[in-house]
Amino acid sequence: MDPSICYIKPEYLVADWKCDKSDDGVPDQKESVLKRPHAEDENESATKKEKTGKGKKERRRGQNKDRPVYREDRTLNLCQSLFDGPNNDKKCSYTNCKFVHSVEEYMSAKPKDIGDTCYIYSTKGFCQRGLTCRFASSHVDDKLNNLKQDFYDANAKETTFNGIQTDVQIALRKREYDFSKTLEIVKAVEKSRSEKTKENSSENGTTDISPQLTGCVVDDSDQKSPKVDFRNKLILSPLTTVGNLPFRRICKEFGADITCGEMACAVPLVKGLNQEWALTKRHESEDIFGVQLCGNSAQLLAQVSQILKETCKVDYVDLNIGCPIELIYQQGAGSALMRRQNLLENIVRSCSQVLDDIPFTVKTRTGVYADKSVAHELVPKMEEWGASAVTVHGRSREQRYTKNSNWEYIEKCAAGVKHIPIIGNGDIFTFEDYNEKKAVAPHVSSVMIGRGALIKPWIFKEIKEQKYWDPTSAERFEMLRKYVNYGLEHWGSDTKGVETTRRFLLEWQSFLYRYVPVNLLECPPQKINQRPQLYHGRDDLETLMSSNNCADWIKLSEMLLGPVPDGFNFLPKHKANSYVSG
Template sequence: MAVCTNLLQGQSSEWALLKRHRSEDLFGVQLEGAFPDTMTRCAELLSKTIDVDFVDVNVGCPIDLVYNKGGGCALMNRANKLEEIVRGMNYVLDAPLTVKIRTGVHEKTNLAHKIIPRLRDWGASLVTLHGRSREQRYTKVADWNYIGECAKIASPMPLFGNGDIFSFQDASKAMETGVSGIMIGRGALIKPWIFTEIKEQRHWDISSTERLEILKDYTGYGLEHWGSDTMGVERTRKFLLEWLSFLCRYIPTGLLERLPQRINERPPYYLGRDYLETLMASQNVGDWIKISEMLLGPVPANFTFLPKHKANSYK
């Protein structure tokens, strides 16, 4: 997600997020903003300056920092502003415009089924629906029955469903609701090999060594992207540590009493089948830092880290 105002102000760190990697066959940008004029200007700027296959409007972000400024999920209660944003961005873009929404703002008041037909009429090419409200954050199970109802309402515009996909069985069950496709968020952060599992219809008991190789590739991409000087190393470390705060939630398939693992199940403390597997399972920030030092060298003096999702994504 890129913040619209930061892009318009020319912040290099924000623009770096929009750099397309040579391995990406499909590249999209998600924009967050609260005002039609800035969102439209930003969309026009992106259209002229980067190679992008689609642009997505973030109408699903639940965090207070975004919501209190009128962006993210707050736009679900600001229909006039949302219409101006979608129509304006769609007018200036050459690429398709998509929209990500939640079921609504409050737990017992669904809004998506009312907004989806409007988004279709305003020019959205696709809508992705996360099956929880802002109020629920990630504390409740995603409502796939409601997602299925909204898929029928959206037709002929495609609707993708999002929420709690963490295995190939979850993906298959989600497609049975009638959605055109699925979006995977936290599942890919916790278990990035989930796409292989879905493609091959299997549970992969991936080894700690194989997982470390994924982290090596990630740090390599980070250094390629940010540079290998001190600033580049520490920027890469920051993103790696954020990712490790999700990766630690994975329980190796070979250790599970039953399959599959559910995404909202927080693993209890356990010993892995080797030292590295145990280290990767740790919920301790200090152990995440140890893993980062294996890949990027020692951290600077007085180094501290607080993961974003623990700071502002949970009630």
């Protein structure tokens, strides 16, 4: 049996299936899974050969550039002063407001409502989107007034925290935010490291360059108890794009112990850009939550750490030195920091001291190149520099996700530290994988799960209960419905919020479709890097959910969010099919 193939029980197989290992994972959009033939039209095939040359298949990639993005015509939007209807007391304060100020005109052009029950109105008692809500019929009366339920509490505590406050944003944009203490720490760290390096330039001994600072926070992590216990936890990995707040809420409900926001870059954070600060938002259900940073400057990262400490509710701050993205790497950030140890030392020492009692952690890969692992050398140094925990992803930057994670090497890294927890990451897809990895790496304190949680978020439940859960298609669809409701609550229930929720749902579906129900497997368990044989599910909905076709993902979204707008198109950002190459 081919170890790279996930074998399906014969009664669920689609006939004449052949494994195409040249498929790099960006699904075609030509036909639905419920109508998929197994041979292409001759004319279409000939056209393909002409385009790609010599009959070779054109290589497709995850679409992170020039992606089709839905953009609404803002001139058709209703002025916010009229969200609650024409009879409210709010007045437009802008003399040159470009939005619509006629409620009748707006309502006549507004798309048809998606449904008759607004999740926000039914749970909160009031929908702030008012007339613009795509479920407005449930809370707008005949006179176009936006209604409130009796249980609505205008003073109820917020359920989402963080982001950037207006006064902080203004101070950052005017460069008036007080970073004097942080700059003092950074300069002292850099000066001390430089002086000690010169003193020991002719020696081979270890160098102690801990700065002696007067009036500054000095790292004494060995003496103080950690604020966050990273031992024996199931940690959800920071996941760019797909690791958004609604997804993290789903994972928390399935048993994730610790969550972390999507990677945020230091430069736009220091500039006070809303889009980047949105990545720091936290839901009240995330009882242990961290923010992951990326950057190539000790000063900038330390400044961001100060802002987070002073203005946000965070339990830890993480530095990503494993990001393989080429643009990030070329800027000297992400995985490039594994090759810039002097800078990395300045960053870890500075940030850990600025954050003081908030743990500063680091997430790394084995190294930049597959044949040259350096993490086992870096991890003990990062412990010395002040890191409270280190996560080791058992692959190099060069390997991305196409090779198996090396847990023997992760164990080597974990065995090399004295006190701090080492968190293992990579290829955990079942509770059996979890048990196996923990046996291979007994010194690893906890595990971090990324793609496994994207493909089946209930992996946390399976690990804690030590048994498989085989949800029906109806149960999986209800999970999607819950995600959509959380998305509408987070991004809004107007047209823009609906389409934002749809886009992130489709991004998630580019991973979800890879799940094969456990009772359909010929040789369970399913491995994360195995390509399944083409199969049909136990019902039409399960078959639809197994499709690698973007058009079918859009159908699923329409079942929850109504028809897509005219001209809508979608290409997944990530290469979801990172199957092992054999």
